[in-house]
Amino acid sequence: METLDKKGFDFRIDCKPDYGFLTVNIPSGKKLKVEAAAMASMDTNLEMKTKFRGGFSRFLGGESIFINEFTAQNGSADIQIAPACPGDVEHIYLENQTIYLQNTAFLASADSINVESKWQGFMKGFFSGESFFLIKCSGVGDLWFNSYGGIIPIDVEDGYVIDTGHIVAFTDGLTYEISRVGGYKSLFFSGEGLVCRFSGQGRVWIQTRKITPFLTWINPFRRVKSSN
Amino acid sequence: MEDQFTTVDSSKLNVVLRMQPGSSAAEIRLGPRQSFTAEGGAMIAMSPNVHMMTTTHKKNSGGVMKGLKRMLGGESFFLNHYSTGHEGGTVWIGAVHAGDMMVKELNGEGIIVQGGSYVASSPDIEVDMSWQGFKSLVSKESLFWLAIKGRGTVVVNSFGAIYPIQVNGEYIVDTGHIVAFEESLNFSLTKAGKSWINSFLGGEGLVCKFKGHGTVWVQSHNTTSFGSILGPKLKPRK
Numbered sequence: 001m002e003t004l005d006k007k008g009f010d011f012r013i014d015c016k017p018d019y020g021f022l023t024v025n026i027p028s029g030k031k032l033k034v035e036a037a038a039m040a041s042m043d044t045n046l047e048m049k050t051k052f053r054g055g056f057s058r059f060l061g062g063e064s065i066f067i068n069e070f071t072a073q074n075g076s077a078d079i080q081i082a083p084a085c086p087g088d089v090e091h092i093y094l095e096n097q098t099i100y101l102q103n104t105a106f107l108a109s110a111d112s113i114n115v116e117s118k119w120q121g122f123m124k125g126f127f128s129g130e131s132f133f134l135i136k137c138s139g140v141g142d143l144w145f146n147s148y149g150g151i152i153p154i155d156v157e158d159g160y161v162i163d164t165g166h167i168v169a170f171t172d173g174l175t176y177e178i179s180r181v182g183g184y185k186s187l188f189f190s191g192e193g194l195v196c197r198f199s200g201q202g203r204v205w206i207q208t209r210k211i212t213p214f215l216t217w218i219n220p221f222r223r224v225k226s227s228n
Numbered sequence: 229m230e231d232q233f234t235t236v237d238s239s240k241l242n243v244v245l246r247m248q249p250g251s252s253a254a255e256i257r258l259g260p261r262q263s264f265t266a267e268g269g270a271m272i273a274m275s276p277n278v279h280m281m282t283t284t285h286k287k288n289s290g291g292v293m294k295g296l297k298r299m300l301g302g303e304s305f306f307l308n309h310y311s312t313g314h315e316g317g318t319v320w321i322g323a324v325h326a327g328d329m330m331v332k333e334l335n336g337e338g339i340i341v342q343g344g345s346y347v348a349s350s351p352d353i354e355v356d357m358s359w360q361g362f363k364s365l366v367s368k369e370s371l372f373w374l375a376i377k378g379r380g381t382v383v384v385n386s387f388g389a390i391y392p393i394q395v396n397g398e399y400i401v402d403t404g405h406i407v408a409f410e411e412s413l414n415f416s417l418t419k420a421g422k423s424w425i426n427s428f429l430g431g432e433g434l435v436c437k438f439k440g441h442g443t444v445w446v447q448s449h450n451t452t453s454f455g456s457i458l459g460p461k462l463k464p465r466k
Contacts (some may be wrong), residue, residue, distance in 0.1 A: 017250070041394075045425065087251070147320070149247070149251045150247030150251035150253065151244070154273065160273060160275065160276060162273040163273065166322070204273075206270065206272055207272075208322050211322070213269065214324055214325070217324055218458055221456060221458060221462075222459050222463070222464060223459065223460060223464040227257070
């Protein structure tokens with residue numbers, strides 16, 4: 001298998017950016033954390049264990065509360081991992097850094113990465129229109145995350161404005177607040193509603209598509225329930 | 229990422245298309261005191277120094293009441309105007325569907341664009357929403373059309389891939405597959421088969437017959453067909 005990153009596990013991402021699909025080679029005796037239900041295929045010497053993670057808060061956040069752990073036994077093993085949405089997959093090797101992922105963006109990580117859900121505050125959660133929770137990943141090791149649409153990294157130096165539904169991930173050095181963009185007329189008619197204003201220095205990963213406009217578009221195609 | 233702002237001709241936009249063709253997004257780089265217009269709701273991200281203003285139609289026209297009326301009328305087409313001050317900036321524009329984008333430079337000529345395909349345009353481009361050429365067209369999505377004219381840059385998107393067809397004489401395109409076409413073309417709505425029954429049973433219904441010389445930009449997929457597959461599988465709405 002082609003090696004893209006020497007520091008962590010050997011891996012390959014195919015079919016970027018529309019149908020990103022991850023293959024990881026897990027060395028013998030090592031463990032990989034994978035989002036529940038994301039395993040598509042694997043070698044037979046992988047042992048799977050389901051772990052309850054993030055507790056009740058993550059359950060409330062609508063995020064699946066289970067992360068599966070795959071351990072390679074008696075030799076290395078390949079696993080293919082497919083995200084639920086058609087979209088992109090990105091990789092980062094964390095070196096004692098912390099990265100925040102949007103609620104559904106976690107795909108897989110090394111066992112050494114600490115994965116927990118973080119309450120982003122009632123006001124932020126409510127007005128972002130997304131989830132009340134973010135996934136906090138920290139430690140040393142590989143992390144893979146996924147999106148709906150392509151993923152584009154943006155290096156933030158003196159702030160950036162991002163539509164709440166387009167945020168995939170951001171680094172620890174950034175802080176954000178929810179605010180409106182434009183005047184009050186824009187709040188109702190712009191279609192942008194509220195945005196995240198990032199400040200500080202770091203990196204934000206954005207996705208080129210967003211689920212909610214797709215759902216709005218599909219709505220008129222649903223059948224109308226008869227009244228009787 | 230190269231960071232050059234071409235401000236020599238501010239009537240044109242510096243557009244870089246990314247993630248083509250399936251997940252395309254437009255990175256629009258503005259020089260100082262430059263502006264452009266984009267479809268409401270399409271902004272992904274922007275530099276903090278870019279200013280955004282919403283209008284219901286063209287710049288400096290249409291008040292809040294007009295906007296409310298449009299909303300009540302079931303229309304939700306609003307335009308956002310982005311502008312920079314003494315510093316430049318970047319605005320990222322996306323789309324609803326999986327598909328491609330195309331940048332078209334206009335030199336005074338006009339094109340007709342399907343409402344959902346419009347992404348953005350430079351300030352000297354006029355976007356007219358009152359075009360009624362396909363008035364009789366009935367569709368679940370109530371397709372509407374924009375007459376776009378002027379000098380500058382227009383960005384459009386598609387569901388699936390975009391392919392241009394040079395019409396020289398006559399050509400037939402399904403109305404759901406039209407992204408845009410040159411105003412110089414004549415068109416008429418007609419049936420695809422020999423009889424109306426054939427046309428509807430064949431699933432084609434109304435098609436557009438273009439005549440003359442000019443380009444039609446066609447999309448490989450049709451949102452109405454996709455919606456018709458997904459819709460019946462979803463829970464009925466009340």
